[in-house]
Amino acid sequence: MKVTINGNAGELPDGMTVAEAVRTLTALTSGVAVAVNDVVVSRGSWESTALAENDRVEVLTAVQGG
Template sequence: MDVTVNGQLTQVPFGLSVADLVRGRLPDPRSVAVAVNGAVVRAGDWERTQVGPGDAVEIVTARQGG
């Protein structure tokens, strides 16, 4: 199915959870925030939150520096 991840159209399998999507893109998912269709998804809800066709997902990582 097609979803948009960080502004790029991406093919993902049906039934994919937010946790699976994050793990597939980032080796260390700590310090990560995720929003699906503009709504922030708490890290504790990633496993049970599925990505659906046409969803827009933003994955943001925190970085230190100046």
């Protein structure tokens, strides 16, 4: 299926979940937020939220510094 992640169009397997998509982008286990089609997906819902054709996904990671 075609999806856009962080502004980049690409192909993902049908039925891929938010959790699986996040794992393809980062190994971080904390400090990560996800929105699908401009709606924030709570971390507790990542495993059960399947992505669909033409979804827009934004994966944000917290950055610390000064």
